[in-house]
Amino acid sequence: MSDTSSLHDVLPGGFSGAPPGRRRAGRQQRKRRKQRRRRTTTVLLVSLVVAGGGVYGAYLAISPIVERLTEPKDYAGPGSGEVLVVIPEGASGRVMAQELADKGVVKTPVAFIDAVAADKRGAGIQPGNYNLKLEMSAAGALDILADPANRIVAKVTIPEGTRLADALNVIAKKLDLDPKELRAAAESGDIGLPKAAKGNLEGFLYPATYEFGPDVTAESALAQMVKRGQQTYDKLGIPDNKLRKVVIEASLLEAEAGTEQYMGKVARVIENRVQSGMNLQFDSTVSYATGKFNVTTTPQDRESNSPYNTYKFPGLPAGPISNPGEAALAAALNPTPGKWKFFVTTNPDTGETKFANDFAQHQVYVKEFQAWLQANPGN
Template structure:
């Protein structure tokens, strides 16, 4: 083969080679682009799928998150006025939160937070008073709040005046609670359960302290009577009863017995210290004088007259101080703090007699003369006849 032919062959080979390489390169690039497009489509689909999943998760989470936040911000509550009847007792010293728990426990409101929010919005958180209230089951908290107004309490306010006998107090308690008197009489006999002081010797007379009480129909008789004894304990502490009794040479029971006579016999508070002095003057004489108090005779006979008749003065009762020397066995009524203080600090004076000459106006006259005393008795009789 000559040179020309060789060149021709080489030239021909050179021209063909580049064309073949060019077609191969384009095919490879085309395949690469297709792969890239497929990868981009896959990536986009994956991205869309991921976004759908994320949005779904956020949506579910957001829903439950909203429900959780709503539950915290808007507590569970009933709707409407409720139905039926529920007696709810608010105890002394309970907070609004504790009352809310009681209402939830008894099915009145749906949640503590609903009630706390409602009573706070009404501005009545500090107005809750102990007592019993009538509500309904399944009430909206806002509807329950007005029913806890102290004016709607089922408790009865009972005022026990100074000087009532125990029998009279038990009748008042029976009327206030609707319980039979015999239940209170039975409870009154259990002095130990009532918390009576040892010097009371188990008897409640004189220790049922006169005051104003909140009386619940559900309260047990012994609880009510025990609260009166507790109130007496406070009065005894305020008047320094036990130490004062020692100072004047008497027992606490003797002081309380004298105080009960002072309470029963005094026409007014201003006379109490003088009446106490008459009693001491009679007891301290040598020999002691009979007290001769009509109030003690009436107590022994279970009567309420102001003056004893001649027949009544013949009574064999240990409370007949016209016939028996010294003090009666115990108090004849339940004295107040003024009578106790007057007994512990009697007035100074020589008096041995007193007569309430005008019972309507509470006028009592004092003297150490028997003759003057008799004149006062005549005055008393005239006034009684005129009345």
């Protein structure tokens, strides 16, 4: 018996150990198992790829957020270039921070807010115009803003009782404005004048100290001064229908009262003389009409036909003769009670003024004034 025969005896059916039909079925099962393994591997690979793609997509989505959270929120250096920043009146720290960020001064509003929170000087930042650097640190920006000396302002002071022509000269010089443009603006009617002004700025250019930024114009400067006057009228409670009268009388007080302490009494003299039909006979009104500034006037001056000549015409002058301040306005609105009809400043150097109910007593005081004139020629 051969070796092959013995194998057949051990494994019936030959080498396969199975009939031909079963062999085919086995091969098909093995093939299906391989296919299932390949599909499983493919699904796993696809799942891994999809999962990997999702992670990558998520990374792409959040990476800007991560960068924003991790990147510095402030510039480190002193900055470069120059940019004008305007801090508005009453601006909060957040408003300032946003303005600085918008202008490219600080990197983020948060950087400046943090700097202000850590430095008590932040509470003292004044409104105004400032020159700052581009891309500077928030602390550096605060250093500049916290120092009032860094504010870009031009100050203009108009003293009480200043005539309009003189005030315009001061404004033009201090703000480097064209005098012609300033006069044109004063006459334009576009500066917020109240109706009581009748289109004339004299008397309604409120005397005070003003600050202006580099972008000031003739119109904006005058409008600000007129607005300040309106705020004062409202504060004092001057009715619109009395405003012109009060301003005219107040302008006379600035010229005639000498000092603030006499304004109420001089206002009463004006009221008493006008109500009794007496001419005011104020040299200040004649000086205004003639364009002079002397303490006294000449007989020729007093013959002027100007409606401002209170020697020649009864009642108040045609309009204000200067720009009065708050004290004069308050006195004109509420004169001191009394019967005085005469007064004279006996010493213009000190402003000493004396009041009388009758002409005889007044003449005594006039002689004191004349004695001062002799001692001070040229006035």
